[in-house]
Amino acid sequence: MKEKLLALTELQKVDLELAALKKSHEIFPRNLAEVEKELGVARSALEAERSRVADLERQRHTLEQTIADEKDKVKKWEARLAEQRSTREYSALAREIDIAKKSNLNMADELVELSKGLASAREGLTAHEATFMATRTDLDARATELKSKMAEAGSQTRELEAKRARAQEGIDPKLLRRYEAIRKKKLPALAALRGSTCTGCNMNIPPQLANTLRNTRGTDECPNCHRIIYQPEALGDDAPSEG
Numbered sequence: 355m356k357e358k359l360l361a362l363t364e365l366q367k368v369d370l371e372l373a374a375l376k377k378s379h380e381i382f383p384r385n386l387a388e389v390e391k392e393l394g395v396a397r398s399a400l401e402a403e404r405s406r407v408a409d410l411e412r413q414r415h416t417l418e419q420t421i422a423d424e425k426d427k428v429k430k431w432e433a434r435l436a437e438q439r440s441t442r443e444y445s446a447l448a449r450e451i452d453i454a455k456k457s458n459l460n461m462a463d464e465l466v467e468l469s470k471g472l473a474s475a476r477e478g479l480t481a482h483e484a485t486f487m488a489t490r491t492d493l494d495a496r497a498t499e500l501k502s503k504m505a506e507a508g509s510q511t512r513e514l515e516a517k518r519a520r521a522q523e524g525i526d527p528k529l530l531r532r533y534e535a536i537r538k539k540k541l542p543a544l545a546a547l548r549g550s551t552c553t554g555c556n557m558n559i560p561p562q563l564a565n566t567l568r569n570t571r572g573t574d575e576c577p578n579c580h581r582i583i584y585q586p587e588a589l590g591d592d593a594p595s596e597g
Contacts, residue, residue, distance in 0.1 A: 355572050355588065357524070358526045359573065359588050362544055365522060365525060368518045369543075371514055372515070375507060382504045382507065383504065386497060389496050392489075393490060393493045396486055397486070397490075407472070407476055410472040410475055413468060414465065417465050424454055424458050424461070425458060428451055431447055434447065435448060529582075536580065536581055540579075540581075542554055543581055543582060545582070546583070547584065552583055554579050555576065559583070564585070567588075572584070573588075
């Protein structure tokens with residue numbers, strides 16, 4: 355029995371290593387997702403700034419075109435002004451020309467303010483692009499590091515899984531089935547006794563059961579947590595080997 359129990363304890367060591375590895379590395383995918391999300395937010399903010407600058411540029415171009423068209427219209431009206439024969443028609447056209455000129459002045463002022471806003475937006479965009487490049491460099495480095503750690507964890511996991519497959523070979527099939535059924539629910543699945551206390555759940559077992567395990571140096575089931583239990587003496591050099 356000693357050899358069977360030793361083989362099972364070795365298997366559990368590997369399973370505990372695998373569980374610890376998984377727990378310590380499960381944060382990496384979440385961290386990577388957060389990094390990618392942060393980069394996406396930064397990129398979206400930059401695109402919003404670029405869209406704002408492009409929109410201001412379109413507004414300025416449209417306003418410049420409108421002012422140019424209005425000036426051409428005023429020139430044409432002024433050329434027609436001398437052709438007007440009636441005072442009424444002359445006055446009406448002169449009034450339209452005056453209104454158009456005032457409108458052009460207002461649009462010219464608007465163009466000045468729009469140009470100032472565009473210049474400011476371009477400066478902001480340049481600064482934002484520099485900040486984004488620095489942020490992207492930092493986030494890319496973090497992502498590369500996380501991917502490297504994930505790859506390393508994957509390699510360690512594969513090594514442990516191979517080690518686990520080898521460890522299973524020396525275990526009694528019946529004992530292995532019991533162990534696997536428990537392991538799927540909780541680890542450790544195999545627990546040594548400390549006196550009459552199960553180290554898996556820290557609950558006392560019946561003294562008679564503890565004495566029986568001490569005498570037989572075999573295994574049984576904890577009546578509290580249902581783990582496989584054994585007395586530490588079963589692994590000692592003086593423990594008899596039972597089939």
